[in-house]
Amino acid sequence: MATAAAVDRVQNHTSEAVNRMIHEAMTERLVYFALHPGKIDERIDELDREWDVERALEANASTLALAGLAAGIVADRRWLALPVFVAGFLFQHAVQGWCPPLPLLRRLGFRTQHEIDQERYALKALRGDFQKVEQAMGRLQKTMHEQRV
Structure with a gap:
């Protein structure tokens, strides 16, 4: 599992203005998809294909x-x-x-995998995916309780 320092090291070496630009763009997208939930699946598919900054750096x-x-x-x-x-x-x-090359790639909008995952999980929360997990856990706990009784 990646440590917090490893996850944040690219962001720590990126200017605050660029980090803010990337975060604000994600926030705007999340607001849009909160208003258009039918398009969330399409956006998650796009995120699955998005190149993170590490991949872009390695390819270049x-x-x-x-x-x-x-x-x-x-x-x-x-x-x-x-x-x-x-x-x-x-x-x-x-x-x-x-x-x-990292500052240029970040200014071009390349995000860390962690930043991409943040958007993905926020979209899944908007879509209600985690409610399904909570419901399944509730059913599992009920079944386990009934088996003990």
Whole structure:
């Protein structure tokens, strides 16, 4: 299970203005879906396909590293510096939760998996999913009580 520090490290290394922008956009979406509950399923499907900031960072880094490697082999060996820098950025991100491309990705709206999950669970609560769990737990407790009696 991820610790609170691991979950928050990208947010901790993101400017407060960008974090606020991401949070406010989510809040606006939740208000919209509270008013249009019939569209919640579609939004949850979109969230299942949304790329989090880690995936975007990894995809971009691997693309740049492969391009630098190819250019280094085909064109000029100096291009081999690109994969070295990219690997350094990925290592820095793994250790610190920050790397130079991260602020740009966050400004573009890429969210952490935790932020995506927050919206998903809020939508499920609006849809009433957790009431179903509570009802099932109540039936289970009743059945267990009846079996003891």
